[in-house]
Amino acid sequence: MAIELSPQSVDVNPASSFLEVRDLRVHFPTEDGLVKSVDGVSFSLEKGKTLGIVGESGSGKSVTSLSLLGLHKGSRARVSGEVWLDGEELVGMTEAQMRALRGQKVSMIFQDPLSALHPFFTVGSQIAEAYRVHHKASKKEAHERAVEMLKRVGIPQPERRAKDYPHQFSGGMRQRAMIAMSLVCDPELLIADEPTTALDVTVQAQILDLIRDLQEEFGSAVIIITHDLGVVAEISDDILVMYGGRRIEYGSVHDVLKAPEHPYTWGLLQSMPHLGGDVSQRLNPIPGSPPSLINLPSGCAFNPRCAFKDQVADGRCLSERPELLPVLDSDKHIAACHLTGDAKAEIRSASARGTK
Amino acid sequence: MTRYLIRRLLSAFTVIAVVSLVTFLIFFALPSDPAVLACGKACTPDRIAAIHHSLGLDKNIFVQYADYVTGFFAGRTIGDGANAIHCAAPCLGISFHDDSNVWDTIWGRFPADLSLALGAAVVFMVVGVALGLAAAVRKGKLVDKFAVGLALFGISTPIYFSALVLQFFFVDKWQWLPAPNYTPITQDPAGWFQGLILPWAALVLGSMAYYTRLTRSTALDVMGEDYVRTARAKGLSRGKVILKHTLRSAITPIVTIFGMDFGALIGGSAIITETAFGIPGIGQLAVQSVLNVDLPVIMATSLFAATAVVLANVLVDVVYGIIDPRVRYA
Numbered sequence: 259m260a261i262e263l264s265p266q267s268v269d270v271n272p273a274s275s276f277l278e279v280r281d282l283r284v285h286f287p288t289e290d291g292l293v294k295s296v297d298g299v300s301f302s303l304e305k306g307k308t309l310g311i312v313g314e315s316g317s318g319k320s321v322t323s324l325s326l327l328g329l330h331k332g333s334r335a336r337v338s339g340e341v342w343l344d345g346e347e348l349v350g351m352t353e354a355q356m357r358a359l360r361g362q363k364v365s366m367i368f369q370d371p372l373s374a375l376h377p378f379f380t381v382g383s384q385i386a387e388a389y390r391v392h393h394k395a396s397k398k399e400a401h402e403r404a405v406e407m408l409k410r411v412g413i414p415q416p417e418r419r420a421k422d423y424p425h426q427f428s429g430g431m432r433q434r435a436m437i438a439m440s441l442v443c444d445p446e447l448l449i450a451d452e453p454t455t456a457l458d459v460t461v462q463a464q465i466l467d468l469i470r471d472l473q474e475e476f477g478s479a480v481i482i483i484t485h486d487l488g489v490v491a492e493i494s495d496d497i498l499v500m501y502g503g504r505r506i507e508y509g510s511v512h513d514v515l516k517a518p519e520h521p522y523t524w525g526l527l528q529s530m531p532h533l534g535g536d537v538s539q540r541l542n543p544i545p546g547s548p549p550s551l552i553n554l555p556s557g558c559a560f561n562p563r564c565a566f567k568d569q570v571a572d573g574r575c576l577s578e579r580p581e582l583l584p585v586l587d588s589d590k591h592i593a594a595c596h597l598t599g600d601a602k603a604e605i606r607s608a609s610a611r612g613t614k
Numbered sequence: 615m616t617r618y619l620i621r622r623l624l625s626a627f628t629v630i631a632v633v634s635l636v637t638f639l640i641f642f643a644l645p646s647d648p649a650v651l652a653c654g655k656a657c658t659p660d661r662i663a664a665i666h667h668s669l670g671l672d673k674n675i676f677v678q679y680a681d682y683v684t685g686f687f688a689g690r691t692i693g694d695g696a697n698a699i700h701c702a703a704p705c706l707g708i709s710f711h712d713d714s715n716v717w718d719t720i721w722g723r724f725p726a727d728l729s730l731a732l733g734a735a736v737v738f739m740v741v742g743v744a745l746g747l748a749a750a751v752r753k754g755k756l757v758d759k760f761a762v763g764l765a766l767f768g769i770s771t772p773i774y775f776s777a778l779v780l781q782f783f784f785v786d787k788w789q790w791l792p793a794p795n796y797t798p799i800t801q802d803p804a805g806w807f808q809g810l811i812l813p814w815a816a817l818v819l820g821s822m823a824y825y826t827r828l829t830r831s832t833a834l835d836v837m838g839e840d841y842v843r844t845a846r847a848k849g850l851s852r853g854k855v856i857l858k859h860t861l862r863s864a865i866t867p868i869v870t871i872f873g874m875d876f877g878a879l880i881g882g883s884a885i886i887t888e889t890a891f892g893i894p895g896i897g898q899l900a901v902q903s904v905l906n907v908d909l910p911v912i913m914a915t916s917l918f919a920a921t922a923v924v925l926a927n928v929l930v931d932v933v934y935g936i937i938d939p940r941v942r943y944a
Contacts, residue, residue, distance in 0.1 A: 357851065373840040374840040374843070376844070388848040439844075
């Protein structure tokens with residue numbers, strides 16, 4: 259597929275991809291000013307494929323995913339751009355039209371299932387409820403379906419556990435229940451918002467395996483939102499790196515992780531511990547903190563935290579916003595950085611020498 | 615659950631016992647002497663002493679209290695000689711003022727009291743919560759302003775004023791309703807209902823505000839919870855999201871307040887409404903008994919109020935367990 263290089267050139271034709279997001283903007287008017295949580299994000303995704311959206315807290319990952327469910331409708335958020343899902347445009351839909359898709363065609367696994375599940379209803383009844391919204395089923399049928407889903411996601415004694423409340427489940431079990439709930443209507447697009455953040459590592463791996471198995475079974479498109487590049491590397495086909503509500507790098511996981519083009523992506527990769535690494539070696543965090551979404555830094559939003567801005571002539575990093583440009587040897591890999599290809603190659607090889 | 619309930623009932627019983635003792639002690643600290651009141655103008659010290667003796671007031675205060683408690687469980691004979699009156703269990707004593715059996719007096723007033731409290735409580739709970747929920751859903755819109763405004767109006771209008779205004783328009787001017795009074799429901803259900811409409815309205819107007827405001831604020835909090843977002847993400851209708859997922863959580867603090875309010879209402883806190891509309895409830899009885907320095911009735915009304923509040927709170931605890939599964943297993 260073709261990637262829109264400039265967000266202005268949005269065409270009004272339905273997308274050819276299963277999911278195509280074009281120049282999505284979600285802005286929140288507040289007393290302090292306009293918060294541009296998502297500012298011109300575009301991506302596409304086919305069925306059976308997985309997209310990983312990565313970035314720090316406040317980079318607009320979750321807001322992007324909530325707008326795919328139309329959950330900003332009725333709030334003060336201003337949403338513009340286009341979201342094409344299977345030939346239908348979601349941003350312009352009414353709440354009632356959108357409601358018919360929620361849970362059915364698009365569903366979401368929320369982070370922190372303890373707060374995302376209702377504390378006063380049994381797990382089984384919450385799953386059954388999600389089923390009955392979109393299916394004409396008796397309570398008994400829906401309950402049986404809920405038990406079946408709990409069994410599917412690997413919960414032992416599903417008949418008994420369906421009658422338990424969320425607080426009686428362990429963290430990993432709750433996340434499984436959440437997954438069961440989001441899959442109960444066989445969604446074609448599944449969004450997982452940091453599905454493994456609150457879980458310990460062994461459970462993390464189980465949950466990721468589960469999502470992958472279920473994706474293979476149902477052939478759904480999956481968007482996984484995380485700040486853990488390890489998760490993305492393991493499960494995704496494509497990767498979208500967001501910073502300050504914008505995309506700064508986008509491409510296949512293979513391209514982006516093998517030859518990351520943006521200093522921010524480098525920073526994310528360097529701040530990850532390596533299993534084979536030297537224990538005494540300190541992790542390399544990205545200095546500073548995420549930018550204010552009301553007043554993004556001028557030029558490249560990442561410039562205050564970027565170690566390489568001096569290597570760009572005329573201080574362009576501070577004055578000129580870098581465009582998303584295709585990386586030379588790829589048709590899909592794009593990145594927004596003023597550094598030249600040669601400069602990046604040099605920095606990469608220097609850092610490779612440094613760490614070895 | 616049963617053990618929990620037994621524990622709660624035992625502690626409720628302790629509270630009631632303490633209230634009875636404290637009321638008893640306070641009575642003896644009162645500056646006026648019932649014997650002087652009973653004796654009239656031409657009174658000799660001898661006669662006062664005789665009355666003291668016949669009322670049992672010459673005994674040690676703790677002996678008197680013990681007599682009182684024994685009387686409640688086993689019955690007792692009050693006074694001696696020709697004046698002796700037998701008071702069967704459960705005995706709450708004989709009124710100093712008119713020699714009537716206090717237990718009978720209380721139970722005689724209970725139906726009117728309960729009718730007033732129950733009718734008003736159901737209406738102000740339901741209407742208050744509904745208004746609060748509507749205000750939360752339409753936050754900042756006209757409905758919100760109307761609900762909050764109505765609540766503010768109700769809370770700042772004294773009942774003795776709203777009672778008169780209601781009576782003036784509905785009874786005197788438009789003649790839509792008969793004069794408010796209490797008719798037992800067993801005698802004439804329609805008359806019972808019509809006679810109580812205005813007293814209920816006055817009480818509702820005064821109490822609803824708390825429910826509206828509390829519901830509004832807790833519902834707004836709950837709407838910000840992740841699990842409400844999950845409910846929307848399932849594709850549930852707005853009505854279901856609000857009436858099922860939001861209300862279920864928002865109702866908990868409202869049940870707490872309701873328990874206390876309802877207990878207090880039964881216990882006689884509707885005294886102004888009772889007086890304004892001439893409803894013979896417990897509140898009026900309590901005030902009269904204090905004016906008459908009538909210990910058995912003061913005791914009985916205090917105990918009744920304490921029991922009502924304590925039992926209402928036990929009931930609230932049980933309802934908690936039904937609403938919130940996390941309480942059940944605690």
